[in-house]
Amino acid sequence: MSVGLDYLLNPRSVAIIGATAREGSVGGVITRNLLTKFRGRIYLVNPSYNELLGHRVYRSVLEIPDEVDLAVIVTPAPTVPKVMSECVAKGVRVAVIISGGFSEVGEDGTRLEREVKEVAQGRVRILGPNCIGIYNAFNGLDTFFIPQVRMERPRPGPIALISQSGAVAAAILDWAARRSIGVGLAVNYGNKLDISEVELLGALASNENVRVIVIYIEGLKYADEGRKLLEVMRQVTRIKPIVVYKAGRSKSSSRAVKSHTAALAGNYEIYRAMLRQAGAIEVNNLMDALEVAKALATQPLPRGNRVLVITDSGGAGVQAVDNVETVGLVVPELPQDLRNTLAKSLPPFASTANPIDLTGSATDAMYKFVLDTVLPTDHIDMVLILAQMQLPGMTPKLADYIIEVRRFGKPIVVYGISANEEARTFKARLEEGGVPTYDRLETAANALRALYEYAVIRGLARPH
Template sequence: MSKRPDLEAFFNPSSIAVVGASPKPGSLGRAILDNLLLRYKGKIYPVNPKYQNELGLKWYHSLSEIPETPELVVIAVRADFVPGILREAGEKGSRAAVIISGGFAESGPKGRELQDEAYRIAREYGIRVVGPNCIGVYNALTGVDTFFLPHDRMRRPPRGPIAIISQSGAFLASIMDWAALEGIGIAKAVNFGNKMDVDEVDMLEYFGWDDDIRVILMYIEGVKPGRGRRFIEVAREVTRRKPVILLKGGKTSRGASAAASHTAALAGDHAVFRGALKQARIIESDEILDLFDMGKALAHLRFPRGKRVGIVTNAGGPGVIMVDNLIRYGLDVPEFSPSLQERLKQMFPPRVAVKNPVDLTGDASNEDYEKALTTVVESGEVDIIVVIALMQPPVLTVDLGDLIADIAWKHHEIPFIVVTMGSDIAKKLEERVEGRGIPVYNFPERAARAVYAIAHCSKCG
């Protein structure tokens, strides 16, 4: 059940009208159409008085001519035409519009007036608006895709249980493209630009009750004025259901002034904002990459019962770095009990360190990993397992991936996170392990942040 039925039409419309559609290659109106034609299964109504039949579709002179009420209206025409189009959409009975067009509040006083006018009309007809000046909405599950970027500019990521809310459109486009490269699964995403109506609070609530979504990632530069308290209220409810990770732009005063130029955000004092995030149990991310590293772990793993981490490695240095970083993020890396150490000692030659990390050294075989992992997992002394497996030493084979996955799935109450570093051979292990739903990171520090995120969530809910 959706908590926000008023926003359903943005993500699951049965029909979409595209006002400003165009058959011209390279145009924005063509890009929107092409992307919808590629994956969207509902009815598409291109609206442009210049055309009648193009790209195998019937074109319409205006919204009013369309034989049904389009559930979603996508608007990509010159700013001064937008209020008129909105009124037409309202008369037609549509209750959701994505205004891609720029030239509103972001462009000066005249644009601000135009935006106010558009807002009044939307309110009058009860139309919810995403935009203006945005790239809009994306739903991999229904094929709704108003991002006007062709696939050769922005690859679409695989489907997965992550939603992204971004105040920056270009940021969202480039991060989607990057997620495609990295194989990070994204279900839905939204960028609302000037957010004249729908904002981060609405979207947080919507995704919070959306069963397709397991993790919500946010990039914002500030909450809409007057919406701070509601943001916290909604976030507190949502974080009881699923993790929310947020990256804030404008944390420093110079950054805040840049944000003011960018989205007119009132970034405010970051210490205050950070306090609010903590209250709302939102995980704050310091960096873009962290947002996704934590998101990937939260999307795929159960939350652990505690924060005791056991490490099995074939490389001492990365093991040491892993420990340092886990401690830095508030995790425990307990020394194993004497009896567990004894069991491990009897299993391996003296070169193997057994205190935690278990350092199997560069001579480790697949079987060594199997023995060590099984013994540590079954000891009951850890809540989370980190496997560091460097594939450069010639003994290991990529079958290690399946072996790790088998043990992880057998003991699914204990989340596994894997670290491997390098190029081709590392990628092979990564594919094998991630293919089985276990997250892999190419540096121990990145994995440490993922461990932090899942451990943080073990206290939620």
């Protein structure tokens, strides 16, 4: 990781330039966020105050007596060049410019942006401008300026998010928090005057807390960025998976991209080919990106594309097969000798071909028997379990059985739409035990597809 990015993600000290206690303001939210959560040293800077929220306030970053690793700038755009010159003089390592009013608003803003970069002289690395910055659940660094009551923060976890859009990043983190998906790091880079997704990818590749990187990208700012992004993605995907949602696919949305962050959306088919060459896994929306990442972060990679489907509903089993095979995986019929073994201990009306339908008489013990019998064989590579907790024979204890069979080293995902208390307990136990759960069959199938796709990328499975 470059020195600048190390101080961006893991600073020892942070100066908030434009700190305020004003309720509802950007600076006010950031000030409170950092004072209450950040585990390093905090310095407040604002020439209009001597004290805020019980803390001393400095007139300038130059007055701070200690070293400053990271400056968070929340002042009007025209003041940023002067603030940046003071950061340079102070020896600040990296700055997050939250302020908008730069290249995204036109030529005047572009000139101002160039001025900030010239002042920084490469001595201060810059994230932004026009961004919401950093969320690090591990050290409490949180510059996302949306109050907690309007945007829940996700728990620490193995997923990292890089987003070109701040609002999109905030919305998806709130969504993840409400579904207890662990997102430990999130970065919004805005206009990427300096630090871009290319460098951020490299930094996250070496971060031991991160197992999967999710990227929301609208467009690249310069012509040679595509080549650089391809190169770094190829390197990173040898280490850990990258899941990408590329927005701005149509002509109309491409225009919207340019007005949003002054980026060039470009031809989507070119992006798609680039992502394929890089070994990145592409999805069609950000919710699927995080759901897929959840499986990639917790499950072993399969050796092939054969899926075992176990269900307590024949109709749901049929839908599961449709979804699984639509994404390019297969649901093979089990051999007769294995079916005979299953039939000896299952009710006579159960189907044993695959999908294995235990019907409405399903019990925890039946699921356990099927898993213990089929998973050790070489007939399947992955498992999709459909389990509805409304049935009288089903209990949350099934989660313990499913977690136990992780010992066979095959990926498992679980689908269920029940919303009763037992179903919530069942899903919570599975998630805590490292087994992802889904409430849409399409998403569960996409998670399995991503596992297989990444296994092919890593050379652990053959393409079919």
